[in-house]
Amino acid sequence: MSRRILILYKSKTGFTKRYAEMIAAETGGTAMEFKEAGTGIFSSYDQVLFGSRMHAGRIDGLENARKLFQENEVKLAALFVTGAMPNTEARTIAEMWKNNLKAEELSVLPHFYMQSGLCYEKMGIFDRMMMKVFVFMMKHKKESSPDEKHFAEIIASSYDISSKDYIQPLVECMNRHVD
Ligand SMILES: Cc1cc2nc3c(=O)[nH]c(=O)nc-3n(C[C@H](O)[C@H](O)[C@H](O)COP(=O)(O)O)c2cc1C
Structure with a gap:
């Protein structure tokens, strides 16, 4: 069965x-x-x-x-x-x-x-705000590696x-x- x-x-x-x-x-x-x-x-x-x-x-x-x-x-x-x-x-x-x-x-x-x-299109408002803050922090992080910089770019929009x-x-x- x-x-x-x-x-x-x-x-x-x-x-x-x-x-x-x-x-x-x-x-x-x-x-x-x-x-x-x-x-x-x-x-x-x-x-x-x-x-x-x-x-x-x-x-x-x-x-x-x-x-x-x-x-x-x-x-x-x-x-x-x-x-x-x-x-x-x-x-x-x-x-x-x-x-x-x-x-x-x-x-x-x-x-x-x-x-x-x-x-991003289907995210709730709080999740979108959390992602915005996270992306900002990643982009402005001091001494970030090229991989981290690249990831910050990717997560800024839907994929x-x-x-x-x-x-x-x-x-x-x-x-x-x-x-
Ligand atoms: C506010 C927020 C925080 C997230 N945190 C993580 C995380 O810590 N690690 C990760 O790999 N993905 C993270 N993600 C991405 C989600 O886990 C991913 O988009 C997931 O597949 C969404 O599942 P769902 O479409 O079934 O809701 C996060 C997404 C949002 C909106």
Whole structure:
């Protein structure tokens, strides 16, 4: 019998939603907004995934997600996080996991970073303001490296570096766990 997979996501500007839908299409799962999920839903699924965005160094909504999963005795099958920084920023990404995940999560919960981009058109006013301040600080930082200067230019406007390719490590991990 095939697994019933639920991919819960939190998404403000659409990148995480798109990744969740790609994962759903690839695994035969169901993508659903986190806020739609309530007690009772989990008995219909064998595996649950959670995806969200990076937000000023934090994984947006992770604390609420942990709470819901704990209350419903759900063991998360995998976590994925989308962000503006490219996948090549391995050190920053490793640091991000360390700052956001508990020690036991780091060791047992499969977790995946997927580069996405920025969409100013769909951002809320506060997010747009936060980005403006961040870009200003990056541009006026003393002794910034050429890479940092380049990144400051890139993040000043919308861009999309997402790709279906980046879901593959997660999909392969899910396939490995089929009994
Ligand atoms: C205020 C703000 C802060 C952000 N902070 C980070 C960050 O710390 N690291 C990162 O890689 N991306 C960061 N991003 C980019 C988002 O994580 C990225 O656009 C994400 O894919 C958005 O997901 P969504 O479209 O599903 O809402 C930030 C975006 C905003 C608006």
